[in-house]
Amino acid sequence: MSQARARRRDRQVYLRSHPILFALMAATRRWPATRIGMTVLAHSRSAFTDGLTRVPLDRTAEGTTGGAAGRLAGGGLLFDQEGDDHRGSRRGLAESLGADGVDRLRPVWTDVLDRRLKPLADGTPIDLVEVAAELSGATAAALLDLNVDPLELASAARAAAAAGAREHLPGLPFPSRRRAAEQAAAHLNALLSPISASGSGPGGSQAPATGTGANDSRSAATGYGLGDSRSAADGSGVGDSRSAASGSGLAAMLAVAAINTTVAGLPRAAAWCADADLWEYAETAPEALTSELLRVTAPTPLLPRVAAAPGTIAGRPVHQGDRLILITRHAVDAHHRDPFPTHPAPPQVAQLVFGAGPHACPGARLARAQLTDALTALAPYRPQVTRARADRRSALPSWSTLILTPTTKPTRPT
Template sequence: MLFALLAVTRRWPVRRIGRTVLVHEQEAFRAALTRVPLDRTAAGTTGGAAGELAGAGALFDQHGVEHRDARRDAAALLGAAGVAKLRPIWTKLLDDRLPVLGAGGRVDLVPLSAEIAGATAAALLDLDVDPVRLADAARVSAAAAARAHLPGLGRRRAERSAATAADELLDLVAPPSMRAGAGLNAMLAVAAINTTVAALPRAAAWVCDDGLWEHAENPVLVDELLRVTAPTPLLPRVAAEDANVGGCPVKAGDRLLLVARNAAEAHRRDPSVVAPAPARTAQLVFGVGPHACPGAGLARAQLGDLLAALAPYRPAVVHARADRRSALPGWRSLVVRGTA
């Protein structure tokens, strides 16, 4: 229902429906993130979900100096030096898992992506846990939290399930004796793992379908694939003060649905290494200004390495099954077979 609404309203740059303002156009999208004071703890927002998951202090629900300090810490972990330190983790998994494609074998890229995401998050947070178990817990927690925010008769049951899933994740990322950093650890794990598992298989499937393997090691293709797949296609926010977005008056308390996929023109422009979208447009899938995702460099590195590792085998998709219950659009299974 939501995605049908987004498709119907995307002809308008900004569209109000009751107390909800849908923002599709890129300049309005930028304005909503940089010029509108936001209620970062409101229910139904990323910050609100962070607070429900593990209490305050999870980067997404912070303001002012506290937010800047947390962003600086996250940027240090996920900057160029941090990515270089983490890179051997996923390249070893690729080296171990993909050679079977050389004999025409098959690999399911979804569990591989989950293992990559879990191992990377565990190293990032300095956790001694099974990466597959961590990935499963983060994905279950995110999906349960998303269902708990849907209206309907089963909402209370969904809220209980979300609370149980959150506790199981917290036990992995921050045992009771270390709960001081629970919020940030949990949200970093949820964000990093769910976006990775959503992005990598979808991008690889696009390369398979469009026969783009000759461009697999071109960083322009990586940016273009992230632009069109938009791992986090929708950013829910709530205005803290009256404002104006794209000519539409916004009142304090109005819900803003910022459609990153449309702002990045994913619905208009297919990925192209010959005529790519401007960098300023492609970057929108990672937010903008103080609300830009600090994990953008990590996402680009992981996708670039996956494509480069797959390219020699020229894989083709032989089985695909959508994940109808995940927090983000993605595949439940995406099996590829080597053809080279």
């Protein structure tokens, strides 16, 4: 077991699902920032932060995270907001995802971990991707105060993100891809709409989805409290979990952001931990282990953005309309610095995996707490990876299966 083996395995999630992108990222990384046609790739730390904090960004452009969020849920939803509207939405979210909010949510995912890791005690392997899906689905449902099946929610959020990403693959536009993306978004919105949440609406959970397509997915997102940016901006936002439940638009966007990053990040971090035999640090330095594993796996390895006005990235001019590929993975040295829990990267570097500036990830505290708890719960079994299959269709580099097999039994009950 070694860091090299861990790195080799982790590379598979890129090579199997995004080989061309990975090759392009690797081929251009010696320059802090480089231009290919109308695309600027930002590799260095300063290029990455310039792209997020100094260049005015078009938050609704096609092919960007904001554009995707808008298309998923009708617009006006954090990723694609700016100024006062954005600050208002963030205030509401800060309450639910601050220290108290995370403490309130913690029993939800520790319950999933207790239940789903139990087979390890008998020497039975588990699939950590399934555990991550249930854990993130249950947490998102609790955050939004929705009564939905966690696995169904996770599956719908993963399908919506994957279909959205496929729709933006380079090449000619495929109407079938667009239709698939619209249907996946409509399914997720229907699952999260107040009618499906109460189960009492006419036609049950299918009602808002009938006759689907983009317009329907949008109508599911608007007019329901938080789906409307004005109500999100008034401060009552998602801080009030009831109004969160009534806004399927923002609910869908939050579910996609929370679930896809967790299902991608948690199994990759655990696989690295197992391959490099870092389990003892889950007991001696859990926060540093989490921070280093998040840094080296960088679950959102690149952030696609579009410049709204001229600016500079690491001294290189950027023009209005330029496409920016901000490479998180390189900004945090994931490609050449192994994780060292005894000598972790400075917090201001490690935190860049969650972005920077006014749009930096509001779920970072929650994500760190979940990963720390998962690694701490797994550590007593010193599990090894006995089977792993990369997910070729997912929006983020991920495992579709990650089987962990215990090598020891804890000496005392965990």
